[in-house]
Amino acid sequence: MKWKERGIYLLSLLISIVLGLGVGALLMLATGHDPIEGYTAMVNGALGSKWDADTILKNSELGNTLYRSTLLIITGLATAVASDAGLFNVGGQGQMCLGALVGAYLGAELTTILPFTAGWPVWLLIVVCFLAATLAGAIYALIPALMKVRLNISEVVSTILLNSVALTFCTYMSNGPLKAQGKGTQTAAILKDLEFTRFFKPSNLSQAVFIAAGMALVVWYLMSRTTFGYEMRMAGRNSRFAKFSGLKASTLAVTGMVISGALCGALGMLEVFGWKHRYAVDLSTDFYWDGMLVAMIMRYKPLGIILMSFFFGILKSGAIRMQSSTGISPELIQVIQAIIIFFMAAEQGMILRFRTWRARRHPQHEEVISA
């Protein structure tokens, strides 16, 4: 039963993707482009052409797709954890910025401000930076969560507002107290030893992807296979019921939000250590919205988010090649992406309609449970 349900779900998802791509193809035809050429360019742009063992590490297209997917996976899971606990974390950007700033600062200065760490092995220093950034994100998510459960202030409003606060604060810090000598609005570079090894150059993919994968695995397990994840879900669905059943509903909600913030903070640090190597104002955190979108389309199911992030990663990084090699305008590409997203978001409604339609035509196929 469970597997049958899942099969139907995957199939309908596949159909909605195909339908979305189909409408996209029609749009390309209508604007005078060859859809086959367009989609080929997209796939090539996303997956690259170097797939044999010698050259695969130079496949920067593939690297970029993986990199983008990783960002979406972590932000998508962050949204999902909070949502499971019944809160909507719209403040991922701010949490990420703070994580990045803390990571960048400690990566550059840790051995200076705490001289006894100078002799520590590299991995330990990285762990310290990672934990500090995680903590920064967590604390920054704790504030709106507490305001929600204590004062009933909408976390959607407070997290959005806190985004601006964090972004402004980080800009100030990197232009003021932490500004690197003689540079633009950015902090000093982290120590060379701490930089993650990059591969698939010149893509942004680095060793950070392994840490992100580990984080995704832990979060997936936590959400779907532990008593804690279950309790959090129950509190998120009906907090009064959770309290009635003996759970600490408010604590669970706060914890969900804090984990969400921690993931974002950690991701900010990984961005710095992976390729940026410093905090700078141009460090993009906009992809958080895409991650949220993925999570919503996949109804906050961890495994689904991970899979769908790869698909989105392909769409996103393929779009660049699509534009450069076929001349399809980036606006059109965005429209096509939006249509595909529409179809996937409508998946649930479509399958319900299909079932009702089938039930009407062949009533005997449905079991009558009241019998």
Add this chain to the structure above:
Amino acid sequence: MSNQPIQPIVEFSHISMQFPGVLANDDVSLSIMPGEVFALVGENGAGKSTLMNILFGINTPSAGTITVKGKTYKSLTSAQAIGLGIGMVHQHFMLVPSFSVAQNIVLGDEPQRGILYDLREAKRITEKLVAEYGLEVPPDEPVKNLSVGLQQRVEILKTLHRGAEILILDEPTAVLTPQETDELFDVIRGIVRDRGMTVIIITHKLGEVMAISNRVGVLRHGRLAGVYETADVDERKLASLMVGKDVLLGLLERNQREQPIPEEPAISVRNLTVRDNRGLEAVRGMSFDVHRGEIVGIAGVEGNGQSELVEAVTGMRAIRDGEVYVFGKKINRLSPGKIRKLGLSHVPEDRLATGVAAQADITENLVIGKHRRWPFSVLRVHMRGGPARRYARKLSGEFDIRSAGVGTEVGSLSGGNMQKVVVAREFSFDTQALVIAQPTRGVDIGATDFFHQRIMDKRNQGCAILLVSADLDELYRLSDRMLTVYEGRITGEFDPATAPREEVGRCMMGADQAQDSKTTVNEASDG
């Protein structure tokens, strides 16, 4: 008009309604005559509400046609239905709690002065309706401050304001006290007699069918099991048609107590004072004990502190003054979880708001509270899905929870099945004290008997049970002792075996118990 044969005002013809996995109506053909009170009875999930939702334009039937006032439709929209003079009062009221009565009544059809909302006119409309139909309501009061019975009146007035000629009432008495029910029936009789309205009433209280209806239709498993003149049938006949076998609530087997009541009561309430959501004192100095092996019933008109009492005893509401002890331990400041650990389970009165997580599935709703134990989890951390689902299937069998599978969302179950989920979970904790509120509200007669049997079994096993119910029959049937409450105070204590109903009713209305009808000395009050 009088010399030609009367045409049915509503005619269902071969209506079938297929939901995914459930055939809710199966080839139902039924005529409703103008000016009659037609009762539609059937168990939970028999398809009563579905059929009426088709008439009101909420559901589109899979097959069949509806004829209203001589015109035949394949399906109706809500706007069409309202236009045809059909009004429906749902089981769950569709009112805006913070709006005043008048604002709710004119909602969607607001009187205007220029571009402004004419509140005075809204009030005038309401007062005119009140005068016309004799349904007293306070026009300026926010709906949230009204009792359930009054809220229902607002719903009825709303449909009358929209010009309803055919009024559908979906289980209108499920939330009413006996007095309110009588008043409602007076209203129904009035609008039928004076206005020539047609009333369709969905219910599964057979006594009410006999009291109010001219004709009665019985649905069973989506099929029409029969239509009768009410005068030609009795409750027993209807009950057996509803469930397909002979059941009428009979006597339950009640063990005599083998040993004297242990010294220490399981639940002990001392001078308890609790405030309601508005900050007013809802419970004012109640004291009583519940011992193991007895059912103590709390009888009262709803809104006299019963809900707050239950919430205080189970930790869902702060205790203002006084003490509550569970197995000797003071629970004044304990959380619901801690109180559960002392050995108290709780069936709440509002199952949708408190008793279940409607968006979670049956398994998730059944396993909560036990999920940290083997075999549902390893080391209290790792959840095991398989044993949880097997356990849910086992409990579903034991408690006759009807669904498409244990992965079904609880919110999609009928009221009775949802209550079975709650009872299955709460009764399967290994606890020796139970607080049960309104266990059979909105539950059909077959399931009611089942729940009563289970409650009595628990008592016979030595469980202490505090039972709060608005259904006096239920309390008479189950209780060992009955306490009447009025405005947050206990006004009497009765032995159901001997207590006259009139006396109990008087105490529920605030009269003090006559000295000679006292069954036991209330020792609790001087604790």
